[in-house]
Amino acid sequence: MHDSKSLSRRDFLKAGLFGTAGLAGIAAAAQSAATGTAKSPAFAPLPSVPSQDHTGHDLTGTVGDVDTSRFDPMQYLTHFDYGRISRLPTGQTLREWDITAVDAEIEVAPGVYFPAWTYNGTIPGPTLRATEGDRLRVNFYNGGSHPHSIHFHGIHLPSMDGLQVVGSGDRFVYEFDARPFGLHLYHCHVMPLKRHIHKGLYGTFIVDPPGGRAPANEMVMMMNGFDTNFDGENEIYAVNTVAFHYERHPIPLKIGELNRIYLVNITEFDPINSFHLHAGMFKLYRTGTRPDQWEYTDTVMMCQGERHVLEFTLEYPGRYMIHAHQSELAELGWLGFLEAG
C-alpha cells in the first residue's frame, strides 16, 4: 500500500526523504516486529548460575543518567512518610502532613526535562502511610500557578474529597479517618483533570491494617507516564517517574526474603498499564483490602487508578526483569530489574 503511494517522483521525496504521517502510523504498527529483543531468556537458570539478561538490552534504552540529587527513584522506592504523630484527647492517633503544590521541572529521562506540577516538588508526591483508624490531617498549601486540590481515595466525608478547588496561594486542611485499610492513592481533582494528573499531581496513600501486615521488604511503585510534547500521548513511561531507572540501577533484594510491592497505576492517556515479573510468581491482593483473598500470577493488568499489593519471594540469585507487558510501554521506559543475591 505504501509502496505504490511512494512511487511518483514527488511522492518519493515526500515519503522517502521526509516521512509522512501515514507511514509513521504503519511504522508504529510494525514496530514490535522490528526489535524482537524485549525478553530475557525464558529458562530459569540453575541456582548456582547468575541469570543472563543481556540479550540485546545493551542496545535499548536511554543514554546517560538522571541527577538523583533532586529525586532519587531508589530512595522513593522504600521511603514511607508516616507524618507527625500525636495523640488526640480521645486516644486516637493523629498524623499530620504538610503538602505544598509547586511548579517544578522534573527530569523524566536523562536530559529530558518536563514542566511539571508537583506535590512537595517531586513526582510522585510523598508516600503517605497510616494505620486504619488513625485521624489524618493534611495541611495543603497551593504554591503552584494554577488552582489545585488533593483527592484521597478511601471512605470519608464528601466535603473532604478534594473536589473543592484551592486557588493559587490558598490553603485547605483535609481531615478524615484512615479507612478502610488497603492500598490507595491521592491526586489533584481540578479540571481539566487529564492535565492536572499527567503534569504530576499524584502520590501513594497506604492504610495498614490494625496490627500491620507480615514483615517484608516493602517497595512503592507508581506506574506513570509523561507526555513531554503535549500531543495527548506519553513519550515516556516508568515506574516512579524516571524511564529505565531500575534497569540502569537494579533494585537489590535478598533471596528467600518476602517482598511486598505497593503497585499503583496513575498512567494518563493509556487506558491500562501492566506489571510483569520474570522468572517468578507473586500473590496479588487487589487494592490490598482483603488479606484472605489473593490470586497467584506473574502478570497483572490495571486501569488508571487501580492499585494492588504484590507479595513474592525470589529463589535464585540473578536479575529478574520487571516491566509493563505491553511491549510499547516497556520499550518507552517502564522496564527494570530486581537483583536477588
Place this chain on the structure above:
Amino acid sequence: MTTLGETTQAGMPAATKTRASIPGWVSALLPLAALGLLAVAFSITNPLAVFESNLPVAEQINVERIALEPGRMIVSVVNGGPEAVTIAQVEVDAAFWKFTISPSPLLPRLGRATIALDYPWVKGEPHVVKIVTATGTTFEGTVAVAAVTPRPGLREFGTYGLLGVYVGIIPVILGLLWFPAMRQLGRRGLGFILALTVGMLVFLLIDTMLEAFEVAGKLPGVFQGAPLALFAALLSWLAIAAVSSRRGGTSSDPVANRLWVATMIALGIGLHNLGEGLAIGAAFALGQAALGSFLVVGFTLHNVTEGIGIAAPVTRDQPSLWRFAGLALLAGAPAIGGAWIGGFAYSPLLAVLFLGIGAGAIWQVIVEVGNLLRRDAERDGLPLISWLNVAGLLVGIGAMYATAFLVKF
C-alpha cells in the same frame, strides 16, 4: 556617491559645503555604524523583555537523511529553529534506543549533528526515528522502505549511471528517431509540432516548479526554500537569456539559429532531467527499488516527448548525426549526474536549487520556441494562435499529463 551629492544639493543648498567635506566612505559607513549602535542599545536595554516571560522556545530539528548500514542507522539532523537545541534521547519505532551523537548533542542555530544507532532494522519495512530534545519536544524522520544505503563505489556508480541513461538519454534518443518522420510534415505540421513542444515545456515548467516548492516546504524555515527556488529560476532564466542575446544575430543564419534553439531546448530539458535524476536516485537509495524497473519504463515513456521537442526546430535542416548525439547528451546526461548526487549525497537544499534552475531554463526555452513559432507564422502569413497551434499545445500538455500517469500514483 554622485547621486547622494546631487540630492543634497537640490534639497538643501546651504548644507552643501559641510556635506561635501565628509569623505564618501564615511557617509557610506554611517548607516552601518548607526545600525550597530542600535543593536548594542537593544541588547543592553532589552526593550522587548515584556514579551519574553516563560514562553517556550519554538524548537525545530529537521531530520535530513537516514542512512542505513547493516544493523545500523546514521541520522543526519539540522537545527532549523531560532535557538540552540539539546538532543537528549532518541527513539526508533517507539522504543528508546542507545545512540552516539557527534560532534555534540547541543546544536547551535543551523548546527548539524550525526546520530548513530545500532538498530536491527528490517529490510523492506518502514522505520521511524524520533528525536527527543531536552524540553521533551519530539521530531520525526521516516525510512519509508528500509534497505542498505548505497555507498559510492564503482559498481554503484555504474548502476546509478545506468538509471540516468534509462530515464534521460534513451528516451531523448527514442524521441529524436521521429526526426525523419517529422521532416515529411508540411509547414503547418511543423508549426503543430513546435506548438506541441511548447505544450510539453509548459507541463515541465509547472511540474518542476511544483516539485521545487514541495521540497522547499520541507526545508527548515531559515533556508527560505520557496523564495530560493524562485530566485534560482529567475537567475537561470536571466543567465540563459543573456547568453542567447550575446550570441546576438538572429537574422544572419536561420539554420544556425534554429540549431541554437534546439540546443537551448536540450539544455533546458537537461536541467529538468537533472532534477528528475536527483529525485529518482534519492528514491532508489532509500530502498524504493522494489517497483523500480516499472518506474524506469514509465519515466522513459514520459520523457520520449522531450526528443520530439528537441528535434522540432531543426526539421527543415539536415543536422549531422554527431550534432544529434550532442543534443541527446546535453538533454539526457544530466539525469546521470542527478542520479549520482541523489543516490550518494542527497540534500533537499541542493534539490530545491537544481529544480529552481531547471524551471528557469525551461521558461527561457518556452520563450525561444515561442519566438520561432511566431517568426514562422509571420513568414507564412499565418496567425500565431491558430486552432492548429492551440491543438498542438494541448496535445503536448496532454501527452505529458497522460504519460505522467505511469510515474505518479
